[in-house]
Amino acid sequence: MIFKILITTAAMAGISGVLALLLVLAERFFANYGECKITINDEEEFTIEGGSSLLSSLNSQKIFLPSACGGRGTCAYCKCKVHEGVGPILPTEEPLLTEEEMAENVRLSCQVKVKQDMRIEIPEELFNIKEFESEVDKITDLTYDIKLVRLKLTEPKEISFKPGQYAQLNSKPYNGVKESVSRAYSIASPHFEKDHIDLMVRLVPEGICTTWVHDYLQEGEKVKFVAPMGDFYIREDEGEMIMVAGGSGMAPFVSILEDMARKKSKRKMTYFFGAVTKKDLFYVEEMRSLEERIENFTFVPALSGPEPDDDWDGETGLITVPLEKYLKSHDDLEKSQGYLCGSPGMIDACIKIMKNYGMKSDRIFYDPFG
Ligand code: FES
Structure with missing residues (x-):
């Protein structure tokens, strides 16, 4: 009996798999949606051949939405509002959209296909x-x-x-x-x-x-x-900037600090940079030169696993260790801002510590990469 049930279940699963595949193939080779008009912000419109994702249709018109994962439906950067001309939320979109976003017609443009005329809304700055x-x-x-x-x-x-x-x-x-x-x-x-x-x-x-x-x-x-x-940039303020990065997360801070040096900023800035051994550490000289050029800037590199011949007498441990040590003795964290760039794991751990010591979540900005 059990054997019969297993065979029937396997057969049904096989049939639905084949049907799903046929549907995908039919859509790819036979679907013809003809010309579709896309209206943006009720101002601009263009006509394209239907059948492609909204993201690539916009790209074909030189309108670029952020798409860090290249359209694989994992980064959630390609969101825009689709007010008309789209079906229900897809299973691939659901995990990356909040309830409020769904209520406001926000969709993942890399997942949504253009099959009919559409009316969409995107932030003005994306036209730049x-x-x-x-x-x-x-x-x-x-x-x-x-x-x-x-x-x-x-x-x-x-x-x-x-x-x-x-x-x-x-x-x-x-x-x-x-x-x-x-x-x-x-x-x-x-x-x-x-x-x-x-x-x-x-x-x-x-x-x-x-x-x-x-x-x-x-x-x-x-x-x-x-x-x-991206929206990872400095928010002008009086409070201290507490920055944390690891690996190539160094990149945005080089640009940010050069800007601060040029502006002769007097803002207090402390930058924690984590690496494993000395051979993972770079731009130390550049950071020391920035310390000379920016009045209130301090660079704190830390090694989580220094080799014996690294001859390292600086901070050790994961970057959260010197960060926590610093935050513990800080008396004005409410006014400080956090800027973090690195792996999602590093960012989550730093945000947790920053919040534990009283930093406000709306004053912590981050750019994760994985
Ligand atoms: S491009 Fe990354 S989720 Fe759409």
């Missing part, structure tokens, strides 16, 4: 995001697994961005990888050097874009990127 053509000016090893890539702009020739924002770099196919992907990297160069951007790219095992940068990208090569994106 442009596609740039550039040439690789220089590639420098910062550590054994982080490279600094300088891209000289060729078209347009200048960029405007807020220190802390990021760019989405488009990789090219290479050695068996047929696809081209788009990945987000914070801009490390100062915003007043407008003719180039610097990106810090850490090699991620099996990462399509990072492998391309580390093993295939050459100086002189032409590459495209889309920028500026």
Whole structure:
């Protein structure tokens, strides 16, 4: 009997699987949605051939929504409001949308397909995001697994961005990888050097874009990127800025601190940077030079696992250790702001500590990468 039930269940599962596959194939090869009109903010409109995602349809018109995961439905950056012309929320969107967002017609543009005329709403500032053509000016090893890539702009020739924002770099196919992907990297160069951007790219095992940068990208090569994106930038204020980063999370702070140095800011700033051993540590000299140029800036590097021959007499432990030590003896955390860039795990741990010691969650800003 049990055997019969198992066979029937397996057969039904198999049939539904085949039907689902047929539906996908039918949609891909036979669906013809014809021309669809997309109206944006009740002002602008364009007509495209239906059938693609809303994200790529907008891209085809040079309107770029942030899409750090390259349309895989994991980053939740590509949200916009779709007021008309869309079906119910998809299972792939649900985990990344809050109840309020759903009530306000917010959708993931990479998951929603254009099948009919649509009326959408996107923030005005997203119209400033442009596609740039550039040439690789220089590639420098910062550590054994982080490279600094300088891209000289060729078209347009200048960029405007807020220190802390990021760019989405488009990789090219290479050695068996047929696809081209788009990945987000914070801009490390100062915003007043407008003719180039610097990106810090850490090699991620099996990462399509990072492998391309580390093993295939050459100086002189032409590459495209889309920028500026993101809301990780300085909120002007009087309180102290407590910054924390690990690995290539260094990038936005270089841009932010260069801006502070240029403005001759007197704001108190403390920057904790975590690495495992000395060979993972970089930009220490640059940070020491910024300490000289910014009146109230202190750089605190920490090693979580220094090697005996690292000869390290600085802070040790995960970055949360010196951070907590500092916050414990701080008497004005309510007015301070937190700025964090690094792995989601590091960011969560730091936010928890910052909140425990009295920092307000709406004064903690972060840019996670995973
Ligand atoms: S592009 Fe990342 S979720 Fe849509």
